[in-house]
Amino acid sequence: MNPLSNPVFRQLVARAVRTDYLHNLTGFAWLIVQPLLLLAVYAFVFTTIFKARAPAGEALGFVPFLAVAFWPWTAFSESVLRAAGAVSANAALIGKVAFPSELLPLSTVAATFLMHMVGYLAVLVVLQLLGTPLYWPGLLAALPLLALLCLFACALSLFASALQVFVRDVGQILPPLMTFWFFTTPILYSADALPPGLAAAMRYNPMAWYAGRLRDFLLHRDFSLGPADLVVPLLTLVLFGLALAFFRRFSAHFEDFL
């Protein structure tokens, strides 16, 4: 079953987009303005207050360095956090209508990702207009990467949303975990700046690979391939398969626990 052609999935995505992002008239404008305001805040904080310098060899400055990896991270993290509660939030639906309930977390991820990608594009365009020479052809390589990142978010969301039905504490544990993950991923800093021990540990953080490759494609024009470029995508696919199996194994019992 392909969820993209499923009418229930489409309805759920449309619904999520409308309630979460387009609930007022200016919603669509905010969708673009908000990321840009955020970009301005980060630019001010990190270039004026913290005097953060771009890592060595980063010719384009700190703000592009941050922005290119930060928006995909936000899309990822917010998708997972929102989708984790998607099943419990729709308890009324699950108890009354028979439908594949994996569509609930999946549609939440899809809607959140979609909206953040609009913001990401706006940020990239503004960066370009402000004089950052982005490597636009790199977007062709970045798109499948972002799709893969979305799939990664789907996998974690399936795990988290199913687990949260049975163990409600998941909803409390997840936000600090995501914050920890954010700071242990080279988004605000470069992996090269880490002590050698920690830099080696980064190899086990898939998000470090996603952030690094996005910068490579959009800023550094670096398209060289390493073993990680095979391992992480494969890992993401396997994880997604496992998550879907996990979710379906337990979805039949949701109603008992909701």
Added chain:
Amino acid sequence: MTSGPPEAPQQPSGQASRELLVRVDGVSKLYPRVHHPGERLRAFAALLAGREPVEGARVLNGVSLEVFRGESVGIIGENGAGKSTLLKVLTGVISPSRGSVEVNARVAALLELGAGFQPDFSGIDNVRMKAALLGMSARQLESRLDEILDFADIGDYVHEPVKHYSSGMVVRLGFAVVAASDPQLLITDEVLAVGDESFQKKCIRWIENFLERGNTLLMVSHSMYLVQKLCQRALWLHQGAPRQIGGVFPVTQAYLAWHEEKNAAERRHRSAVQGEGGLYRVAAFRLPGHGPGHGPATDGQAADADLTIPAGSDLDAELILHSPDGRAPVALLGVIRADGTPVYGVASDFDGVAAERVDEQHFRFRIRFERLPLLPGSYSLRGHAMDPEGLRLCDTAEIRFSVCGDSRELGMVRLPHRWS
């Protein structure tokens, strides 16, 4: 009367052409107890280990049911009998703890009021979602949207959020989408009761039409009238287990009789202390010619209700009274419904009937109720011994019987009538 006679549903065609749409095989459902975090964890651990939860509420217990294409089956039972849970298992909303369920049809279910409706969205948005949940594509919906809005008939309210709707409007909209989804098997819970009179009629007309086209219906209802009108067969669930399954008339009548007896038992319990010991007693009370095994029940206890009398046949009763002083007592005979409602009573002295003396102390009365006009249901015939003055009731005997028949007339007694 725990199990009724296995009644074959009337099928227009031969057995071979019967297509099994629903097979429920030994289904049990245990809701694990999950109120406290500890209980949740234990229930989840049991789930992970693939065991049945240790503790919980057993809502269904060993229910089996087969439904063939073109049949209509009513599910009846008191509150909490597991009817709605059975429907949920059938639609796949919940999975059974034990047993299996197979459904081979395009199903549309109307389980609860506004099932799947989200209150913050407008009616039309909810129609879109509900249609998608019922498997309609966007294009199919567009072509049927007018039909749906027409059926629901709630005017411009479709653009209002559903939270501003009355419950009747929610049902109207819900049923309209279900009707438009062209199901083969319709599963409804007690939702039609919410709509107003005219909408209920509209729905019933639609369901009748739906059944005429050879489709299948499974419905839960507390309205025996509706069940008898729409269903061929009925399943009576009692405390999660099937109590009786068969033709709609015997099952619904047995169910109603059970309710009446339950109410009467409560009342009897209250009045049990008033038992009066009199001089004149019932020596024997029987219904001659209505089958064996209905011996005297002279101590005021009801005999087993194994007597079935076809509606409209004659009912004969014989009452022998014992009179210690040799004076002829008065006999009082009464028919009451199983819930204790008096239907008819007559005493021998009303009609100026003299007793037939059997011996020094025994007097016999015989009575025949010709072409018994009682409607199908459970009744009792009571024979009373009264003093010779007909003033004091001294003793009571009771024989239970049921009247059988396929009549859908309402009430207790068939009044002679003619349409003109």
